[in-house]
Amino acid sequence: MAGISLKKVVKRFGVYEIIHGADLEVADGEFVVFVGPSGCGKSTLLRMIAGLETISDGTVSIGGRIVNDIEPADRGVAMVFQSYALYPHMTVEQNLSFGLRMTGHDKADVARRVKRSADTLRISELLKRKPRQLSGGQRQRVAIGRAIMREPQLFLFDEPLSNLDAELRVQMRVELARLHKELGVTMIYVTHDQTEAMTLADRIVVLNAGNIEQIGAPLDLYDDPANRFVAGFVGSPKMNFMAGRIVETNNGAAIVELVNHRGARLRKPAVDAPAVGSDVVIGVRPEHFFNAGEGDCDITIKADVAEHLGSVSYVYANAGREELIIEREASRQRANGDHLTVALRADRSLLFDKTGARVR
Incomplete structure (x- = not known):
């Protein structure tokens, strides 16, 4: 060896x-x-x-x-x-x-x-x-x-x-x-x-x-x-990336507006946050979407297709120019143009600057 x-x-x-x-x-x-x-x-x-x-x-x-x-x-x-x-x-x-x-x-x-x-x-x-x-x-x-x-x-x-x-x-x-x-x-x-x-x-x-x-x-x-x-x-299905913009920074945190989701905002801890007005990206894994009201902000998306795998379903959805993959329990399967509201949590999302570097 x-x-x-x-x-x-x-x-x-x-x-x-x-x-x-x-x-x-x-x-x-x-x-x-x-x-x-x-x-x-x-x-x-x-x-x-x-x-x-x-x-x-x-x-x-x-x-x-x-x-x-x-x-x-x-x-x-x-x-x-x-x-x-x-x-x-x-x-x-x-x-x-x-x-x-x-x-x-x-x-x-x-x-x-x-x-x-x-x-x-x-x-x-x-x-x-x-x-x-x-x-x-x-x-x-x-x-x-x-x-x-x-x-x-x-x-x-x-x-x-x-x-x-x-x-x-x-x-x-x-x-x-x-x-x-x-x-x-x-x-x-x-x-x-x-x-x-x-x-x-x-x-x-x-x-x-x-x-x-x-x-x-x-x-x-x-x-x-x-x-x-x-x-x-790394990961399959891949991580979702959502366009954002820094609208405020205070007390070691950045307030990120999700630009394709009607002003939904997420407060992310970020010691080295980009300047206010900077374009950023929020990353969310498919399994890190939660039921409406169970996170830090809600978004509503249009569910196009559901891929059913037995215990879970993957919902393929869109919001403006963003395509999202959302993991749901099979009993909560949605598709065929239905509108679905899900929640994001700050501690289950990642923040990236416009170059792709991680913001912590």
Whole structure:
């Protein structure tokens, strides 16, 4: 096992800088997930750790050893890709053992590792099958088993579940969490799926346009995002953003008028509030709307569509140019143009300035 340290890591392709001085410390045995939109640099950062991309500047250390100039095969790293990359003419057992056999490993040691990988991933009964005889989830377990065969210090996963259907993704998330618990090996996992990140990670690294926006435990990022980007990216359904304007500041608080909601006002504690007249944004999670009269101010919206999920419904509504998602108990479902009044609470909302920075 090994911890990982990234210090001011930069990646350039020609004159274009893709990663802008990333700093990150991953503890030995930790499960860290990189999340962010497409093109944010999360897979590039992972590939630099693996050695599949050169590092333009800065250092990457694995287990206390700087690995900038060390070949991928010598870094003690195993990587699992989005594609399974199994040899179609080989059995599962042959796919698992191929890499070690090609490097001249002892047959008894190879057999021991095959048994360990198969037992860990519960694919022992599949060893004589070929990839075409396996389901997508079984193929992914074989790909992970091949990585386990190397007994690496570090596992790297690059969107390994994106080819699976929804039910298999849930199943494989459970398998990966169990695998991490059993092996206790450091794992870094790349995904754009917030649900995967929230359920798997010890810590999440949120990336945007080559920058690390925030690092923290899943619920810390959910409850206390550093800026509007993190607030909007972490969580599903996403956070609602409502246009506001500072109309008064006093005693360490800002009075925010919700400009699309007929003058509704919310008093937010804010030591460094923007000046009166400044445009701001109020952020509210779908589950943080309350029944009318049970908060600090009420707003009325027009409910267009209700998505019913059994115990709860998500009401998709609009107010002027704002589209809102509101979580309600299933018994309170509303839709089809009905008007619905809900309450906001200051302690369940967040305040952002016009640049997206959090106002506290």
